[in-house]
Amino acid sequence: MIKIEHPQIDRIKEEYYEKISHKINLRLRFIRRVIEFQNAGVNNLVDEVNKLNTSAKGKILKRFFSSVRLPKSVSNEDIRLLSSDQFDQNINLVGLQSLLTRLEDENVLKNLILSDPVELTNINSSFNNGERHLMTEVVVNYSLIDSTLSYWLTSELDIAVCPYCNRNFINTIKNGSESIIRPDLDHFFSQRDYPWLALSFYNLIPSCKVCNSTCKGDENTRLDTHVHPYVEGFGDHAKFNFELQGLEGKKYDPKNLKITLDDRTHDNVSKIRIFGNGGVKEGNVRLFKLREIYNEHTDIVSEILEKCDENSDYYIKSIEPFLQKLQTNKKEVYRYYFGNYYEEKDFKKRPLAKLTRDIVDETGVLD
C-alpha cells in the first residue's frame, strides 16, 4: 500500500551485502573443506568449522554425513570422529563444485543478493534445477539472517508502519544489546517456491505479523499480480472513501458508515496488482483483506468527517482565526488537527495515514 523509500537505500544495500556475503562465504569455504575432507583429512575441516555457528555446522555436516548420528550441537570431537567412508556417496560432487565456483564469483553472488525485484525473477533461469536445490539446501538459507542481522536491517530501514496495511506499527526496538521487537521480514517471492531468494535484499519486506503470517502465509506473490512495496505504493490508484448507509442517531455515527477502497486506476496492469483479477488472493487488497480490516475503523472516519463538516462544532475552519495568529501552514494544521501526516512520503511514519488523507481529500475541506 505504501512504497518503501529511504534516502540511503544504496548504502544500506551495500552494507547488507557485506554482512550477508561474509556469512555465505564462510559456508562456501566450509563446504569446500567438507568436500576436500575425503583427501585432505579432518584438521582442515575443524579449523573452518570453528568459524561457523553451531546450528549451521550441524546442519551442513548432517547433510554430508547423513548416515552418522550427529548430536544437535556438533563439537570438534564429533568432527574428529568422522571418517571419509561415512561421506554420503549420493551427493553430486561435480554439481556441487561447479555451484561453489559460481557462487564464489562476487558478481554472481551480488546479483543474487542485490538484484532489484524485476531482475530477481530472472535469477530463476540462471541456475539449473539441481543447482537451485543444492544452493538452498546448504548455502543460501534464511537461517543466515540471525537476530543481529535482522535487527540491524530493520532498524536501518526505519519503517514505523507496515507497508502492506499502513495499519500496524512495526518499529524496531532495542534496549542496549537486548533485542525487544522488530518487524517480520516477509518474503515477497515465497520461500516455498523461491528458496534461493531467501536472502535477497528486495525479497525481505519489513511487515506486520497480521499481513505476513495471518493474511499471506505461504502464498506466493508475483510482480504481475501484487504490489511490491519497493516498486510502488497504491498512490492515487486506490483511494479510501466512505458511504453513509443509515441515519441512526448522529449523521456520522460510526454505525452509519461503510469504508470503501475505490478503484481509481486507468491502467489495467496496476489494477490487477492492487485489486486482483478474480482470484481470491490476487491483488494486495484481497490478499491482505484491506477492505474487511479497514471497516473496523469507522469510528476514526467518523471523527474525521465531523472535523470536515461545516455544521459540526469541531469544524476545522472554525479555528482559522487562531491559526492565523499561530502563523502556521496547511501541512501543520492537518498534522495537528487530524493527528497524521499530510504527505505520501511520510505515510510510513504513522498508522492509517493514507485512510486519513484520502477521507479528508474526499470532503474537499483542504481545497
Ligand SMILES: [Zn+2]
Ligand atoms: Zn500489515
